[in-house]
Amino acid sequence: MEKYSYVTKYKDNDLFRAALNQLTRDTFGFDFESWYQNGYWKEDMYMPHSLMDGDRMVANVSANRMTFVIDGEIKNYIQIGTVMTAKEYRNQGLGRYLIEKVIATYKNQCDGIYLFGNDSVISYYPKFGFQVSKEYIYKKHLIKDEMIKKLSKNSEGFVKILNPSNEDRVRFFEYVKDAVLNDGMIMRNLGLMGFYYHEMEDIYYSKRLDTYVVATIEDNTLNLSCFIAKRKVELSEILDSFADVAEAVILDFVPSDKSGFEVEEFKEEDCTLFYIGEDLQRIEREQLHFPLLSHA
Structure with missing residues (x-):
């Protein structure tokens, strides 16, 4: 990855934030600028990990700190989201590099790591140690x-x-x-x-x-x-x-x-729950459900 620059913790950097917004618009059709301007982006809660090719952002994987209270017990999870790579830069292992970096960074700081993936990546995320869970x-x-x-x-x-x-x-x-x-x-x-x-x-x-x-x-x-x-x-x-x-x-x-x-059992098209960490086995075991408004 030597040809690319790795950047993170850049919420207030106009250049990097604009590059993230551009990649997000190109990939998902929305951006984070109004969310940022309205004061909801807290740097210790939403943490993009990105690769730059010059002034262009070409790949990103974000970590979201998620606190839940489950039956009175506080649990701190990391939810991976905004996983994206620019079309011309795919199949170079950029996403893999960033996912592995995020897992290594946060695995000892939380009770578990999870994400929601579409049907096309059912066989992709298990390569990083993720397991599939049912929701209810x-x-x-x-x-x-x-x-x-x-x-x-x-x-x-x-x-x-x-x-x-x-x-x-x-x-x-x-x-x-x-x-x-x-x-x-x-x-x-x-x-x-x-x-x-x-x-x-x-x-x-x-x-x-x-x-x-x-x-x-x-x-x-x-x-x-x-x-x-x-x-x-x-x-x-x-x-x-x-x-x-x-x-x-x-x-x-x-x-x-x-x-x-x-x-x-909760079933939504193109929305499968993947997790790492023994604590998150409780979602299926206790018939729990991550609210849709908690999806990052």
């Missing part, structure tokens, strides 16, 4: 109790936030920062929440419960990504509030109380 989701039918429906309509239920102001945004991310543990596996990563929800799309708020919900409703099904509150809130209260507009719910998180939920 939880779902249930909502009770169509007329009293519950009546209560939800007349008790200041969840209202979708439209045209959010900066004040709305500040308040929401304040709640994200100070949220208490209300489910069985919660992510602690303000930067990723900022990446996905700076525009506050698909966010509801209940004054009565003083709780935010990130959700969509499609085909009479509530797809509940997460709920965020500064106090303990029962999931049943949230589901009751949506009983008049949805017949079923699918959770994108692990409920703290799994009773009453159906559990099934």
Whole structure:
């Protein structure tokens, strides 16, 4: 790799950041500039490891520090993401070099390393010691109790936030920062929440419960990504509030109380979980699930 320059920890370097943005746009169709400008990129949380050919970035593998609280236990993982090589530079081993560098750098600093790969790399990541894991989701039918429906309509239920102001945004991310543990596996990563929800799309708020919900409703099904509150809130209260507009719910998180939920293997096209580290065996063993909003 002597012909290329290795760079990292360059968040505030305009030249390198622009080069990363260009490679990301060329590869995935988005970039990180607005995320950076809005203050969500924390250098010790999102750490690109890149190769430069002159002023051009030709390959990158990023390490994301991910803190989860699983059944009350804090776990620190590294999630590998933004794996990309410019088309003209592929098949030179650049990605392999960077993945091996990331694994060597962080393997003794965390409880495990994981990533999400598409179907075309099923045989690629095991070469680095990664194993494939299943994930699971939880779902249930909502009770169509007329009293519950009546209560939800007349008790200041969840209202979708439209045209959010900066004040709305500040308040929401304040709640994200100070949220208490209300489910069985919660992510602690303000930067990723900022990446996905700076525009506050698909966010509801209940004054009565003083709780935010990130959700969509499609085909009479509530797809509940997460709920965020500064106090303990029962999931049943949230589901009751949506009983008049949805017949079923699918959770994108692990409920703290799994009773009453159906559990099934989570399958998403081109999204396979790979992991290194004995601790991450718990994802399949305990039927857990990394929320989609935690994917880097």
